[in-house]
Amino acid sequence: MSLMEIKNLYKSFGGLSAVLNFNFNMEENDLVGLIGPNGAGKTTVFNLITGVYKPDQGSITFAGQNLVGLPPYNICKKGIARTFQNIRLFRDLTVLDNVRIAIHKDVNYGFLGAIFRTPGFFRGEAEIEDKALEYLKIFKLENKKDEIASNLPYGEQRRLEIARALATSPTMLILDEPAAGMNPQETRELMKLIQWLRQDFKLSILLIEHDMSLVMGVCERIFVLDYGQVIAEGMPEEIRNNKQVIEAYLGEEAN
Amino acid sequence: MQVINKRAGRFIVEVLVLAAIFSLGQYMINTELLSQYYEINLTSMCINIILAASLNLINGFTGQLSLGHAGFMAVGAYISVIMTDKMGQPLIVGILAACLAAALAGFIIGVPTLRLRGDYLAIATLGLGEIIRVVLQNIDYVGGPSGILGIEKLTTWAWLFGATVLTLIVIVNLINSSYGRAIISVREDEVAAELMGINTTRYKVLAFVIGAMFAGLAGALYAHYFYIIKPDTFNFMKSFDILVMVVLGGLGSTTGAVIAAIFVTALTAALQAFPAIRMILYALILILVMLYRPQGLMGNKEIGRETLNRLWGAKK
Numbered sequence: 001m002s003l004m005e006i007k008n009l010y011k012s013f014g015g016l017s018a019v020l021n022f023n024f025n026m027e028e029n030d031l032v033g034l035i036g037p038n039g040a041g042k043t044t045v046f047n048l049i050t051g052v053y054k055p056d057q058g059s060i061t062f063a064g065q066n067l068v069g070l071p072p073y074n075i076c077k078k079g080i081a082r083t084f085q086n087i088r089l090f091r092d093l094t095v096l097d098n099v100r101i102a103i104h105k106d107v108n109y110g111f112l113g114a115i116f117r118t119p120g121f122f123r124g125e126a127e128i129e130d131k132a133l134e135y136l137k138i139f140k141l142e143n144k145k146d147e148i149a150s151n152l153p154y155g156e157q158r159r160l161e162i163a164r165a166l167a168t169s170p171t172m173l174i175l176d177e178p179a180a181g182m183n184p185q186e187t188r189e190l191m192k193l194i195q196w197l198r199q200d201f202k203l204s205i206l207l208i209e210h211d212m213s214l215v216m217g218v219c220e221r222i223f224v225l226d227y228g229q230v231i232a233e234g235m236p237e238e239i240r241n242n243k244q245v246i247e248a249y250l251g252e253e254a255n
Numbered sequence: 256m257q258v259i260n261k262r263a264g265r266f267i268v269e270v271l272v273l274a275a276i277f278s279l280g281q282y283m284i285n286t287e288l289l290s291q292y293y294e295i296n297l298t299s300m301c302i303n304i305i306l307a308a309s310l311n312l313i314n315g316f317t318g319q320l321s322l323g324h325a326g327f328m329a330v331g332a333y334i335s336v337i338m339t340d341k342m343g344q345p346l347i348v349g350i351l352a353a354c355l356a357a358a359l360a361g362f363i364i365g366v367p368t369l370r371l372r373g374d375y376l377a378i379a380t381l382g383l384g385e386i387i388r389v390v391l392q393n394i395d396y397v398g399g400p401s402g403i404l405g406i407e408k409l410t411t412w413a414w415l416f417g418a419t420v421l422t423l424i425v426i427v428n429l430i431n432s433s434y435g436r437a438i439i440s441v442r443e444d445e446v447a448a449e450l451m452g453i454n455t456t457r458y459k460v461l462a463f464v465i466g467a468m469f470a471g472l473a474g475a476l477y478a479h480y481f482y483i484i485k486p487d488t489f490n491f492m493k494s495f496d497i498l499v500m501v502v503l504g505g506l507g508s509t510t511g512a513v514i515a516a517i518f519v520t521a522l523t524a525a526l527q528a529f530p531a532i533r534m535i536l537y538a539l540i541l542i543l544v545m546l547y548r549p550q551g552l553m554g555n556k557e558i559g560r561e562t563l564n565r566l567w568g569a570k571k
Contacts (some may be wrong), residue, residue, distance in 0.1 A: 003516060072449040073453055073455070074452070076452035078453050089444075090443035090444055090447065090448075091443060093440075097436055097439075100433065101436050101448070102437055102452065104433045104434075105452035107258070107433040111434055113439040114429060115424075115428050121460060122262075128433060168451055225377055
């Protein structure tokens with residue numbers, strides 16, 4: 001059984017069909033890329049999976065459970081975490097707080113415990129902080145834990161966003177253009193990190209990316225989206241030579 | 256072990272400081288060092304601190320612009336007076352009933368309106384706050400537009416001090432916990448919070464209910480100090496007054512709300528003799544603060560243990 005299966009997904013905004021009959025599946029521990037020209041509907045697909053938008057039609061199942069109609073926080077609790085194309089950190093909060101908020105769903109002391117400052121509260125808080133620091137360490141952000149998130153350089157903000165997503169302890173990680181705005185050196189490090197995360201955390205990763213070196217370098221399977229439809233699917237090699245894909249990106253050859 | 260000892264030590268010091276402040280206040284009231292006039296202002300200050308700190312939880316920390324805080328205060332005031340004045344119960348029953356009723360009102364109003372955002376929420380809460388006032392105006396049991404007169408003065412310094420400290424402790428402890436961070440994440444980015452597993456609706460309603468509950472507490476204390484309550488006391492201008500304190504202090508700063516509540520109460524008292532220029536000066540101060548310090552006096556910073564520790568460290 002596939003980890004994630006999407007069948008006949010439709011979504012339109014007014015008269016514009018953003019996603020048209022989208023079919024998709026991925027297995028556990030897969031590393032899949034979703035590419036396509038601007039406006040092809042990639043981010044809309046992510047928003048449909050994570051519950052930000054409700055699909056007009058179609059089904060999304062994750063580990064055998066239906067996701068359609070669930071609120072986003074519930075989808076997160078089922079084990080899907082994501083990052084955003086245009087970084088959406090909690091800008092005015094510290095780096096540590098950003099990650100601690102993502103751990104909140106596993107908080108192990110009660111609301112009254114917090115108000116009365118029970119021993120359980122102090123223990124729980126210490127656990128949350130330890131966990132958060134672990135994630136920050138992975139992304140080399142532990143010595144910036146008290147900085148305000150919006151003061152971090154761009155590349156670190158991107159890393160913090162992945163750290164925050166990881167802190168929700170997901171089984172599937174969805175990355176929306178993780179390398180956007182990064183220099184080649186940072187992109188190479190990110191590629192290594194993505195592969196390492198996948199192995200170490202046994203994650204299934206789905207990513208949107210425009211940087212072809214990254215997509216071709218790490219993804220095992222690629223879906224190509226154009227005008228809301230999958231126009232090609234396969235290994236990086238196959239995609240590279242696919243005529244339809246080249247047309248979608250560069251236009252038709254003149255004869 | 257050392258951590259626990261340090262924590263216990265700090266706790267004892269804090270209890271002693273609070274006890275000292277309380278005793279000083281009580282002593283000054285008993286010996287009439289503090290005249291009636293100052294005692295009234297002290298009472299207003301405590302009530303305003305509770306109101307500002309609780310509205311700050313909704314507007315400042317959760318980022319939901321509510322303009323109906325006086326409505327919840329009215330619910331608390333009326334319910335507590337019904338309990339004490341009409342049913343002959345002691346003040347504690349009146350206060351508990353006031354808190355419960357205001358929290359319930361907050362829940363009933365919060366669940367449908369917190370789906371709205373920004374301006375829409377402000378207008379909805381403004382309208383509902385006014386509805387509470389108009390409903391009270393039309394209930395003869397509580398005196399209609401002329402309200403209830405001759406309420407027994409039961410609010411003592413002990414009640415005021417205890418209620419203010421309790422409110423601040425609950426709000427500060429809540430905000431400095433994982434639940435508080437969840438509440439703040441709603442203000443920061445609702446979509447991102449939701450996608451990080453935070454049930455944003457639940458935390459918005461939670462903050463709204465707790466805020467309303469403390470407004471009810473303030474209403475009960477108010478009613479049992481000032482002899483009279485009438486619906487007009489809790490009109491839109493009252494909500495606006497509280498909002499001014501919160502904005503002046505800095506959205507998302509409990510210390511800011513406390514400082515601004517004290518400042519605004521003192522200012523109102525000082526300018527009582529010049530009613531004509533009072534509102535002008537009031538508006539002028541607001542304009543100046545907004546021009547030169549739009550984030551409020553404190554921004555979203557707090558004065559707390561850490562600040563004290565820093566000052567202490569700097570001295571050494």
